[in-house]
Amino acid sequence: MILTRRGMLKLSAGAGAALVLGPVPTFVQGDLIERPIPSTGELVPAVGLGTARTFNAGASESELAPLREVLAVFVEMGGKVLDTAPAYRKSETVSGILAEQLGVTDRLFMATKVAARDRERGIAQMENSFDLLKRDVMDLMQVHNLRGWATLLPLLREWKAAGRIRYIGITTSRSSQYDDFEAVMRQEELDFIQVNYSVGEPLADERILPLAIDRGMAVLVNEPYNRGRLFDAVRGVDLPEWAAEFDADSWGQIFLKWIIGHPAVTCPIPATTQARHARDNMGAAYGRLPDAAMRRRIASFFAGL
Ligand SMILES: NC(=O)c1ccc[n+]([C@@H]2O[C@H](COP(=O)([O-])OP(=O)(O)OC[C@H]3O[C@@H](n4cnc5c(N)ncnc54)[C@H](OP(=O)(O)O)[C@@H]3O)[C@@H](O)[C@H]2O)c1
Numbered sequence: 001m002i003l004t005r006r007g008m009l010k011l012s013a014g015a016g017a018a019l020v021l022g023p024v025p026t027f028v029q030g031d032l033i034e035r036p037i038p039s040t041g042e043l044v045p046a047v048g049l050g051t052a053r054t055f056n057a058g059a060s061e062s063e064l065a066p067l068r069e070v071l072a073v074f075v076e077m078g079g080k081v082l083d084t085a086p087a088y089r090k091s092e093t094v095s096g097i098l099a100e101q102l103g104v105t106d107r108l109f110m111a112t113k114v115a116a117r118d119r120e121r122g123i124a125q126m127e128n129s130f131d132l133l134k135r136d137v138m139d140l141m142q143v144h145n146l147r148g149w150a151t152l153l154p155l156l157r158e159w160k161a162a163g164r165i166r167y168i169g170i171t172t173s174r175s176s177q178y179d180d181f182e183a184v185m186r187q188e189e190l191d192f193i194q195v196n197y198s199v200g201e202p203l204a205d206e207r208i209l210p211l212a213i214d215r216g217m218a219v220l221v222n223e224p225y226n227r228g229r230l231f232d233a234v235r236g237v238d239l240p241e242w243a244a245e246f247d248a249d250s251w252g253q254i255f256l257k258w259i260i261g262h263p264a265v266t267c268p269i270p271a272t273t274q275a276r277h278a279r280d281n282m283g284a285a286y287g288r289l290p291d292a293a294m295r296r297r298i299a300s301f302f303a304g305l
Contacts, residue, residue, distance in 0.1 A: 032078040033285045035266045038216040039191045044109055046260045047285040048081030049074050049278070050222065050271030051252045055084065055091040055098075064098065071098045075107065077282035083142055083220060084133070085113035086125055092132040111140035111192075111220065113171060114156075115147035126159070138159070139205065140192055142169040145275070146180060151187055154188050167191035168222055173222050175203050175240040175276050185211050194220040197265070199302045210266035221259050224268035230255050233305050240301060246294060247287025252277065256284035256299045275303050 005190070035045040049071070057063040071082075084091045084100075092112060099105040111240045112129045116122035130138060141156050144150045149170060156168040169192030172181045185193060185208070195214055201223070210238040225231065234251045246261075248254045259268045270281045290298060 006038065014148055021225070024163050031286045033260065033289070035218075037191065037218045039167070039218070043283050044267060045078050045080050046220075046265075046267050047079060047256060047282050048109075048111075048220065048267045048269035049079055049084060049281075050269040051082065051084040051091040051095055051273075052088045053091075053270055054271040054273045055090045055094045058090070059093070059097065060227045064094065064101075066273060066275065067094060068098045068101060070272055070278045071104070072102055073275045073278040074282060075102065075104050077279065078285065079278075079282050080107070080109040081111060081220070081267055081269065082108050083111045086129060087113070087115065087144060091160050092263055096133045097157050109139045110135055111142060111169075112138060113142045114152055115143035115144035116152065117148055118153055119151055122148065122155055131165075138165050139167045140167045140169060142171045142192065142220055144171055144193055145174075146170055146172060146177060146184060149188075167218075169193055169217075169220075171222065172196070172219075175201075178203070178208060182207060182211060182299055185217065190215070190217050192218045192220060192266075193302050194222055194269075196208065196223040197221045197259060197262075197268075198224050198226045198228075198230060199255055199299055200226040200233065202299065207263065209262060212264045218266040221265055221268040222268050224259050225252070227254055230302075233302070237305065242294070242297065245288070249283060250280050252280045253284040254298060256281060258295055260284065261289045 033046040035046050038044055055067055057067060065110065082095060086092060099108055110133055112133065114122050114125050116125055143152050151277050156165060160168055161210040169190050170184055171194035171195040195204045195208050209219065231251060244252055244258055248257050256268050259265055272278050272281065
């Protein structure tokens with residue numbers, strides 16, 4: 001933790017620091033929790049960054065500056081997995097601009113999505129994402145909310161074989177879609193799934209997460225704060241003493257570490273517009289994690305609020 005704070009001091013040393021980040025320092029890497037992607041063994045940090053709504057901003061410097069600080073803090077603290085989508089309006093554009101300004105376009109593990117009725121539209125949408133994110137190769141392409149999956153997954157496999165996509169996956173964030181989602185997980189070879197999972201909405205741990213382990217699929221967790229609602233539930237509630245037993249300094253870190261503590265999870269992808277929250281969130285990728293008994297304790301504490 002001391003090292004990460006030092007990273008923050010370094011980052012905030014000058015107003016222009018984020019713009020001239022240069023080579024990314026490696027001093028926080030030692031303690032960073034990483035998780036293997038089952039299909040290859042490649043390691044990724046255990047906390048990522050979402051962009052829905054938060055990165056849907058205009059291109060003026062006043063709108064970009066705070067978001068650039070979010071991305072700079074994220075990268076300084078060892079973050080890599082950035083999740084975006086064409087459906088998030090300007091988020092791909094903003095992600096591409098900020099990554100280029102910080103000089104981290106190729107350092108990030110960029111995950112975006114595709115949702116289209118037919119192949120041609122799918123191709124056009126993906127080409128646009130590559131342009132906006134300024135990448136020749138996309139780390140992860142996910143079929144957004146299963147939309148068009150039967151048509152798009154064969155296309156994604158072609159692009160993967162051609163070297164334009166490194167990993168393929170599917171996403172959902174609604175439990176009403178879990179039956180269909182599970183069926184696709186059973187019948188398709190996928191590198192990743194992405195699902196909503198939080199101490200406030202834990203349903204994925206009944207079937208989706210165990211199935212991901214069985215099928216050897218990496219798991220990105222969306223809505224890890226239930227779109228921010230978890231913080232409303234604990235407003236005014238003191239941090240329990242037992243949070244120190246797994247090195248959690250904040251409610252955000254309790255919520256994220258509860259997620260990372262599940263053995264199926266590769267990384268949650270919390271979204272934020274604030275650099276101090278990005279620092280808080282990345283802090284969950286350091287230190288000890290709650291074991292199964294502690295995870296139950298967190299869940300029952302939360303249920304009792
Ligand atoms: N079907 C899909 O594929 C799908 C669906 C939903 C989401 N996603 C992905 O998952 C990502 C995350 O989900 P989400 O954005 O819906 O919700 P979320 O990450 O659960 O919550 C975001 C909210 O939490 C707040 N927050 C973040 N860090 C905080 C902290 N440390 N302390 C206090 N508040 C904090 C943010 O406010 P501040 O800005 O004030 O920090 C924001 O209002 C999305 O951005 C997207 O990339 C995918």
